Amino acid sequence: MIRVKGLGGWPVILGFILFEISVAFETGAPDNTCRDPSSVHTFQFNATHTGIYMPQPEGRNPYILQTDRQSFGPGQPVKVTIHSGNTGQPFRGFFIQAVEANINIRNLSRVPFGTFASGNGSRPSSCDMPGEVVHRGGITHVQNDDKYNITVTWIPPEDNPGNVQFLATVVRRYTTYWTNIRSIVLYPEGYSGQAAAQTRREWTPAMAWYAWMMYLLQAQHATPQQQQQLQRENLVPQ
Numbered sequence: 001m002i003r004v005k006g007l008g009g010w011p012v013i014l015g016f017i018l019f020e021i022s023v024a025f026e027t028g029a030p031d032n033t034c035r036d037p038s039s040v041h042t043f044q045f046n047a048t049h050t051g052i053y054m055p056q057p058e059g060r061n062p063y064i065l066q067t068d069r070q071s072f073g074p075g076q077p078v079k080v081t082i083h084s085g086n087t088g089q090p091f092r093g094f095f096i097q098a099v100e101a102n103i104n105i106r107n108l109s110r111v112p113f114g115t116f117a118s119g120n121g122s123r124p125s126s127c128d129m130p131g132e133v134v135h136r137g138g139i140t141h142v143q144n145d146d147k148y149n150i151t152v153t154w155i156p157p158e159d160n161p162g163n164v165q166f167l168a169t170v171v172r173r174y175t176t177y178w179t180n181i182r183s184i185v186l187y188p189e190g191y192s193g194q195a196a197a198q199t200r201r202e203w204t205p206a207m208a209w210y211a212w213m214m215y216l217l218q219a220q221h222a223t224p225q226q227q228q229q230l231q232r233e234n235l236v237p238q
């Protein structure tokens with residue numbers, strides 16, 4: 001039995017995955033990336049087992065997540081840029097969302113705040129979750145070509161979410177990606193009410209598992225070429 005640490009610290013027992021999986025996200029990250037961005041880069045280990053490419057060590061992240069403001073408020077959009085700075089390393093994919101400042105990436109209470117505008121080779125991701133739909137709470141690429149920077153526009157929520165921070169996953173290649181890339185903390189300005197703690201919800205491990213399994217089921221549609229390409233690459237989980 002292969003075990004990979006992931007999904008909020010639960011051991012992922014790969015033998016539980018009994019269908020064929022492998023996919024390249026040519027047109028953006030799947031919606032449940034909202035929950036656990038480290039769990040979605042999978043490959044077919046053999047006929048019965050699926051593996052997960054784990055994210056790269058955070059210390060070696062070459063990408064920077066910048067905002068054009070330090071605060072936000074109703075009707076005050078924030079431009080958010082990913083760029084590779086001096087390292088000059090291109091990236092192919094990304095996923096960004098606004099979350100509670102400093103919340104742990106694996107905290108199951110993590111929810112997206114606000115919405116993203118379309119444009120610049122990106123599309124909002126609906127962040128569908130069991131029992132609730134949060135439209136456009138994340139944003140992802142529409143094409144997996146090499147790029148050096150991308151700017152997206154975040155539209156703050158109407159209710160005060162408290163301090164927020166942008167959280168990104170940036171994909172160099174399908175097998176090489178970084179999660180937990182963070183912007184500065186932005187503070188709310190111009191809201192009449194206090195931070196709305198009731199916008200958070202608790203996720204049980206069973207709900208998180210359900211979302212992940214739904215993703216894996218969707219991911220069965222990789223072309224034979226995509227599957228071959230993945231099989232040529234390193235097939236051993238790190």
Ligand SMILES: *[C@@H]1O[C@H](CO)[C@@H](O)[C@H](O)[C@H]1NC(C)=O
Pocket residue numbers: 001002045046047048049
């Ligand atoms: C797939 O790999 C796992 C782990 O090595 C092993 O337990 C399982 O029997 C393999 N399945 C097949 C069909 O080879």
Ligand SMILES: *[C@@H]1O[C@H](CO)[C@@H](O)[C@H](O)[C@H]1NC(C)=O
Pocket residue numbers: 100103104107108109110200
């Ligand atoms: C998860 O985040 C919520 C909301 O900020 C917080 O109340 C809770 O203590 C966090 N849980 C853990 C395990 O850090």
Ligand SMILES: *[C@@H]1O[C@H](CO)[C@@H](O)[C@H](O)[C@H]1NC(C)=O
Pocket residue numbers: 083147148149
């Ligand atoms: C963004 O990347 C393009 C090339 O894709 C480059 O021409 C441009 O100068 C870059 N802009 C910034 C602000 O880095």
Ligand SMILES: *[C@@H]1O[C@H](CO)[C@@H](O)[C@H](O)[C@H]1NC(C)=O
Pocket residue numbers: 079117118119120150151152153
């Ligand atoms: C697209 O990027 C440019 C800067 O490169 C930025 O000014 C513009 O606001 C961006 N558009 C959206 C919809 O975020």
